[in-house]
Amino acid sequence: MTASLSQWWLGRxxxxxxxxxxxxxxxxxxxxxxxxxxxxxxxxxxxxxxxxESIARHGRIIxxxxxxMAAPVPDAPKGKxxxxxxxxxxxxxxxxxxxxxxxxxxxxVGSNAIDIxxxxxxxxxxxxxxxxxxxxxxxxxxxxxxxAGTGTVSVSARLVRR
Numbered sequence: 001m002t003a004s005l006s007q008w009w010l011g012r013x014x015x016x017x018x019x020x021x022x023x024x025x026x027x028x029x030x031x032x033x034x035x036x037x038x039x040x041x042x043x044x045x046x047x048x049x050x051x052x053e054s055i056a057r058h059g060r061i062i063x064x065x066x067x068x069m070a071a072p073v074p075d076a077p078k079g080k081x082x083x084x085x086x087x088x089x090x091x092x093x094x095x096x097x098x099x100x101x102x103x104x105x106x107x108x109v110g111s112n113a114i115d116i117x118x119x120x121x122x123x124x125x126x127x128x129x130x131x132x133x134x135x136x137x138x139x140x141x142x143x144x145x146x147x148a149g150t151g152t153v154s155v156s157a158r159l160v161r162r
Contacts, residue, residue, distance in 0.1 A: 088114040091136065099129045113160040120148045126155050137162050
């Protein structure tokens with residue numbers, strides 16, 4: 001291949017060789033600019049914009065968290081005490097339906113505890129339901145809350161009688 005390229009090059013006149021070298025001297029920097037510099041610049045600009053959006057979102061979240069921490073906590077309304085004969089499944093399902101939540105599962109664990117799972121709900125609704133159940137005599141023994149989509153969470157919890 002190099003022999004055929006060398007023959008082709010030697011077959012050109014001195015003027016043609018100079019023009020081909022000039023063409024390469026112009027084409028190589030343009031191709032480098034189009035294929036390397038521009039894509040890197042675009043990627044850098046996009047990354048910087050994404051970083052700025054993330055910083056702004058973080059600041060808004062911190063401001064909201066600070067506002068929530070500074071807000072006075074109202075006294076929880078007093079609910080009826082938990083009926084010792086009432087089924088935990090019925091009590092939890094009733095509390096969830098009053099708030100508009102759908103329980104994926106409510107499995108009793110003995111007579112004093114229940115495991116619940118909610119696939120998708122707003123965090124405020126879940127915490128509202130749990131605080132209502134605390135006024136009724138149930139407490140959260142363990143809970144796992146993970147993001148489930150835009151503004152929603154998935155919850156698994158174990159509630160026990162106090």
